[in-house]
Structure formats: C-alpha cells, structure tokens
Amino acid sequence: MHTQHDSNWITTPITADLLRGALDFVELDTLPTKRSYVGAPPRPDGVYDLLVDGRLTGQASATGGNSLTIDMTTGTVEQTPGPAGTLRFSDLPDDVKDVEIWLPHNETTELVALRTDAPAEPLRHGGRKVWLHHGSSISHGSDAASPTTTWPALAASLGAVELINLGLGGSALLDPFTARTLRDTPAxxxxxxxxxxxxxxxLMRLRAFTPAVHGFLDTIREGHPSTPLLIVSPILCPIHEDTPGPSAPDFTSLSTGQLQFRATGDPAERASGKLTLGVIRDELARIVEQRTADDPNLRYLDGRDLYGAADFAELPLPDQLHPDATTHRRIGERFAQLAFTTNGPFADHTS
Incomplete structure (x- = not known):
C-alpha cells in the first residue's frame, strides 16, 4: 500500500479491510445513504465498529449524507443529496496493532478518504478459514445493533473464521447469478x-422451487465439489408458517410508530403449490436427504433450531419478519454451537 503525506496527515488508499501500524487515530470521510419511512419514526444512524486486535474498542456514526424517503403507501422513493461526513477513532492503544473497521450494515456507505497519523500497511486475516454465507435480510443484518453483531458476524467470531456475508435483503431468490458467485468465491x-x-x-410455486434448489446446489458444487455445504431453512415466522405470501406492509401499524408486515395469501392456496415456510422446510429436508447419497458433505439445519416457537414467545419479531438485536445474538450463538463445534458440519474445516 502506498501512502501520501499531506501536511500532518497520512492519507491511505482504502484497499484492505484491515490495517496494521502504530496508529494513534483513524479518521474516515464517508458519504452514507440513509433511509427513512413516511409515517414511521426516524431510523437510527448506521454504526461503524472499530476492532483493535480483534476486540471491539469503539463505535461511531457519520453525519450528513444522502437520504432516501420511502412512502410505503404509494411505493414512491424520494432521494435528497447531502454532504459527506467525518468520523474519527482516536486514542488507540500504543504500539503496533491490527485495526479493523466494519462499515454499517444498514445503510449504503461510500468511502471518500481514510487518514491516519502514522504509516499503515494493509493486511488480510491470516490463518483463518473462510466461511461463505448467503441468505436474506435476516442474514444481511436487518435490525441488528451494529455490523459486528449481525448473527453471521457473531457466529463467525465464535467460530474463529473469516466471514464473507452474501446476505441480500429481499433477494435470496435462488438467482443463478448468486449461485455462480458462490461457486466462484474461494471458501x-x-x-x-x-x-x-x-x-x-x-415468487414461485413448489413445482418450480424444487428444480431451482437442485440447480442452485449443482452450480455451487461445480466450484466446490466437496466443500462442507449447509442448507439452512427459515427461522420461525408465524405469519408465513402456513400462510403463503406475498407479504405486505400493515399500514394500520404506522400510527403506532412501528412498521409491521402481514401475509396476504390464503392457506388454502398451498393445495395449488403456493409456498409457505412449512412447505419449504419439508422440501428442503427431502432434497438434502436425496442428495446426500452422492454428496456426503451436504447437511441440513432446520432454522427453527436457531429461532423457534419458544423464542418467539420470549422475543417476538417486532415487525413480524425481522429479528431484533437481542435475537440476532441468540441466533448467532446457536449457529456457532450447531455448526462450528464438535460434530457440527463445519467442525473439521474451520481451524
């Protein structure tokens, strides 16, 4: 990495997720894009997590930035440009150290500049295996408190692995390009x-779902023929356990300041092939059982083992779809226990 000296600053090109050096401070210029919903309370600013030698030592948020105002009743979006903001992590521990900054998981972030008070070199995490994960907004982070406390980030920390999180909010749809990305990513x-x-x-009926899953897994296996591959079914979501979609905003909830969702399908439509979470779990379990005869490194995990009926009674989904920050921690801890410990599907592949 090259550095440019400018007065008392050292400006470092942002080409790595981890820096090493005897730094007293790190300063970022960022241009966030923040979302708000008409009729709902303002969303909290995104959080930047600072890790020093792997430990969380600071958090900050950026001011300014662009804004997206979303009207759920009309489906319109208004974009307002704004200025870049600056955030600073100072008084870092003495001596040479590894400094890692996790960008917000819940707002778009454009990095404009990174400044330090001393030379820094880019590093990659060494000696740790890479866990590649794909999922929905729940995997993306939804309502987690910060980027290092999304459930996949917590599970990766507990499992001592490097995480590549391909959580795609609203878009875990068995798209072929996603399968090709998983196929081509070392993991x-x-x-x-x-x-x-x-x-x-x-999106689809059961007749299309089954071959789509097979095709998705076939594509991944083209690049990872024997890599441990874990198929995880949905966590409990009562509105869609037995009722098909689509989901729709419950506009009556906006008056209470909490956006919620409801299922708009008819349970009777399952007979014509409409998907519910119960249907999907049964079919995923059947597909994995069928394929394991020729693919012993393929495993299945019922998502209700991560968050089930007892959890919902204690920690209900605030908007009926997404877990809150406390639940993210619970899911992350359970996934680490089930996947990374002895007898788990990843136990022999993460050290």
Whole structure:
C-alpha cells in the first residue's frame, strides 16, 4: 500500500479491510445513504465498529449524507443529496496493532478518504478459514445493533473464521447469478439460508422451487465439489408458517410508530403449490436427504433450531419478519454451537 503525506496527515488508499501500524487515530470521510419511512419514526444512524486486535474498542456514526424517503403507501422513493461526513477513532492503544473497521450494515456507505497519523500497511486475516454465507435480510443484518453483531458476524467470531456475508435483503431468490458467485468465491465451509424471500415475494410455486434448489446446489458444487455445504431453512415466522405470501406492509401499524408486515395469501392456496415456510422446510429436508447419497458433505439445519416457537414467545419479531438485536445474538450463538463445534458440519474445516 502506498501512502501520501499531506501536511500532518497520512492519507491511505482504502484497499484492505484491515490495517496494521502504530496508529494513534483513524479518521474516515464517508458519504452514507440513509433511509427513512413516511409515517414511521426516524431510523437510527448506521454504526461503524472499530476492532483493535480483534476486540471491539469503539463505535461511531457519520453525519450528513444522502437520504432516501420511502412512502410505503404509494411505493414512491424520494432521494435528497447531502454532504459527506467525518468520523474519527482516536486514542488507540500504543504500539503496533491490527485495526479493523466494519462499515454499517444498514445503510449504503461510500468511502471518500481514510487518514491516519502514522504509516499503515494493509493486511488480510491470516490463518483463518473462510466461511461463505448467503441468505436474506435476516442474514444481511436487518435490525441488528451494529455490523459486528449481525448473527453471521457473531457466529463467525465464535467460530474463529473469516466471514464473507452474501446476505441480500429481499433477494435470496435462488438467482443463478448468486449461485455462480458462490461457486466462484474461494471458501472453506459454505452455508445457504433459503426460504423467507421466496414466500414474501410469492415468487414461485413448489413445482418450480424444487428444480431451482437442485440447480442452485449443482452450480455451487461445480466450484466446490466437496466443500462442507449447509442448507439452512427459515427461522420461525408465524405469519408465513402456513400462510403463503406475498407479504405486505400493515399500514394500520404506522400510527403506532412501528412498521409491521402481514401475509396476504390464503392457506388454502398451498393445495395449488403456493409456498409457505412449512412447505419449504419439508422440501428442503427431502432434497438434502436425496442428495446426500452422492454428496456426503451436504447437511441440513432446520432454522427453527436457531429461532423457534419458544423464542418467539420470549422475543417476538417486532415487525413480524425481522429479528431484533437481542435475537440476532441468540441466533448467532446457536449457529456457532450447531455448526462450528464438535460434530457440527463445519467442525473439521474451520481451524
């Protein structure tokens, strides 16, 4: 990495997620894009997590930025440009150290500049295996408190692996380009969480779902023929357990300051092939059982083992679809226990 000296600053090109040096401070100029919903309370600013030698030591948010104002009743979006903001992490521990900054998971971030008070070199995490994960907005982070506390980030930390999170909010839809991306990305263990977006978009029927899953897995296996591959079904979501989609905003809830969702399908439509979470879990379990005869490194995890009926009674989904920050922590801890420990599907592939 090259550095440019400018007065008392050292401006560092942003080409790595981890810096090493005897730094007293790190300063970022960023241009965030923040979302708000008409009729709903303002969303909190995105959080930047600072890790020093792997430990969370600071958090900050950026001011300014662009804004997207979304009207759920009309489906319109208004974009307002704004200025870049600056955030600073100072008084870092003495001596040479690894400094890692996790960008907000819940707002778009354009990095404009990074400044330090001393030379820094880019590093990549060494000695750790790479866990590649794909899922929906729940995997993306939804309502987690910060980027290092999304459930996949927590599970990766507990499993001592490097995470590549391909959580795509609203878009875990068995798209071929996603399968090709997973196929072409170097990884040790891989997990794919399938289901909720297929129901809440009402994208396909059971007849199309089964071959789409097979095709998705076939594509991944082209690049990872023997890599441990874990198929995870949806966590409990009562509105869609037995009722098909699509999901729709419940506008009556806006008056209370909490946007919620409801299922608009008819349970009777399951007979014609409409998908529910129960249907998807049964079919995923059957597909994995069928394929394991020729693919012993393929495993299945029922998402209700991560968040089930007892959890919903204690920690209900605030908007009926997405887990809150406390639930993200619970899901992350459970996934690490089920996947990364002895006898888990990733146990022999993450050290």
């Amino acid at each position: 040790d263990p891989i997990s794919v969480k399938i289901g909720i977006n297929l129901v809440n978009t009402d």
